[in-house]
Amino acid sequence: MNMLTYEMPTKCYIGTDVISNFGEVIKKYGDKTLIVTGRNSSKKNGSFDDVKTLLNKINIDYVVFDSIEENPSLETIEKARIIGIGEGVDFIIGIGGGSPIDASKAIGILIKNIKYTAFNFIGEKNLESLPIIAVPTTAGTGTEVTQYAIVTDNKDKCKKNMGHSVFPKVAFLDPKYMKDMNFDITVSTAVDAFSHLVEAYLNTNANFISDMYCEKGIGIFKKCLIKLIEKELDMDLRENLMMVSMLGGFAIAQVGTSIPHGMGYALTYNKGISHGVANCILYREYLKCFKNQEKVRKIIDILELESIDTLGNYLDEIINLDFRVTEEEIREYSKGMASNKGKLKNHPEAITEEEIFNIYKKSLLK
Numbered sequence: 001m002n003m004l005t006y007e008m009p010t011k012c013y014i015g016t017d018v019i020s021n022f023g024e025v026i027k028k029y030g031d032k033t034l035i036v037t038g039r040n041s042s043k044k045n046g047s048f049d050d051v052k053t054l055l056n057k058i059n060i061d062y063v064v065f066d067s068i069e070e071n072p073s074l075e076t077i078e079k080a081r082i083i084g085i086g087e088g089v090d091f092i093i094g095i096g097g098g099s100p101i102d103a104s105k106a107i108g109i110l111i112k113n114i115k116y117t118a119f120n121f122i123g124e125k126n127l128e129s130l131p132i133i134a135v136p137t138t139a140g141t142g143t144e145v146t147q148y149a150i151v152t153d154n155k156d157k158c159k160k161n162m163g164h165s166v167f168p169k170v171a172f173l174d175p176k177y178m179k180d181m182n183f184d185i186t187v188s189t190a191v192d193a194f195s196h197l198v199e200a201y202l203n204t205n206a207n208f209i210s211d212m213y214c215e216k217g218i219g220i221f222k223k224c225l226i227k228l229i230e231k232e233l234d235m236d237l238r239e240n241l242m243m244v245s246m247l248g249g250f251a252i253a254q255v256g257t258s259i260p261h262g263m264g265y266a267l268t269y270n271k272g273i274s275h276g277v278a279n280c281i282l283y284r285e286y287l288k289c290f291k292n293q294e295k296v297r298k299i300i301d302i303l304e305l306e307s308i309d310t311l312g313n314y315l316d317e318i319i320n321l322d323f324r325v326t327e328e329e330i331r332e333y334s335k336g337m338a339s340n341k342g343k344l345k346n347h348p349e350a351i352t353e354e355e356i357f358n359i360y361k362k363s364l365l366k
């Protein structure tokens with residue numbers, strides 16, 4: 001039998017009002033916390049208030065850093081690091097989408113390891129973080145149950161995984177925070193979750209445990225896709241998307257993502273396309289590029305669709321996108337992707353720079 005490691009240390013509390021019912025479990029992480037969140041949404045969707053009410057109830061002191069932008073930059077992470085160290089916080093609560101939660105993981109490392117700054121901690125051997133509590137308010141990244149944190153490095157002009165493993169200690173997954181999320185954010189985060197399931201399934205490292213999460217998650221996504229096409233954004237959809245996202249997180253935590261994520265980062269950095277959409281606009285051609293179509297066919301079967309093109313057409317229908325890219329630009333992106341060894345090794349077949357270029361070209365220069 002092939003050897004396999006499996007690690008999922010995050011304790012998940014799942015369901016409506018989990019913070020008010022189970023929040024006291026965070027008491028053991030210390031007396032003072034840094035709340036890390038985005039600029040607006042957490043104050044509107046109730047997550048920020050739920051956390052503040054909890055902290056007041058269990059007498060935990062807190063400081064708030066609420067300036068995390070989408071695709072968090074090292075500059076912003078550095079500002080939060082300085083505040084967290086100055087305030088002497090014991091742990092971090094990340095509230096929001098993937099951006100604030102990923103930023104929390106980086107900030108947690110930097111407060112715990114004070115000899116580093118945001119500009120020199122990537123590439124160091126694995127560093128430990130302060131405990132992280134995750135309160136996801138999007139259903140997409142699954143970061144509440146992964147060890148990854150994706151940061152934007154403006155010096156190198158790209159997005160990168162910080163390369164240290166930080167699983168949140170606790171995740172509170174409550175679908176009510178997503179109730180009023182608009183259609184575009186719902187779609188871009190939903191297709192990110194879907195892309196995690198697909199890229200983990202079609203992955204060099206895929207194994208029977210990750211496949212189990214992926215098959216289950218893709219099956220749930222099938223129901224979501226129909227509702228998204230009909231623009232039926234009800235609580236049933238929110239709950240299902242939250243599960244798809246968590247299952248995607250469980251899967252990529254074990255096996256990682258693959259080439260669409262590597263290729264999508266260039267589109268996000270250079271063209272401002274939201275993360276999930278940047279992956280999924282490549283999907284029709286990515287799925288077609290497999291020489292062995294067996295597992296691709298399985299995905300299409302689980303979705304109960306006819307073909308890759310049917311899936312591509314459905315994704316095109318829900319994704320709202322208008323941008324321009326030139327052949328020269330995608331040549332550059334292809335070169336970058338062809339040197340991204342981490343993502344390439346997760347793709348189970350040999351793939352050339354020209355084939356990567358063709359995925360971009362057929363997807364974007366129609």
Ligand code: NAP
Binds near residue numbers: 039099150177182
């Ligand atoms: P995000 O960048 O965290 O947030 C996107 C937008 O959604 C922001 O404007 C945010 O507003 C808003 N928002 C958040 N929750 C909302 C809610 N409940 N209702 C309405 N609006 C809401 O989006 P994301 O897609 O979740 O995260 C993307 C980041 O995660 C990328 O950097 C990506 O590379 C990374 N990622 C990480 C992993 C991982 O395993 N660590 C996996 C995949 C992707 P505010 O700014 O006001 O909060």
Ligand code: FE
Binds near residue numbers: 141192196261275276
């Ligand atoms: Fe992703």
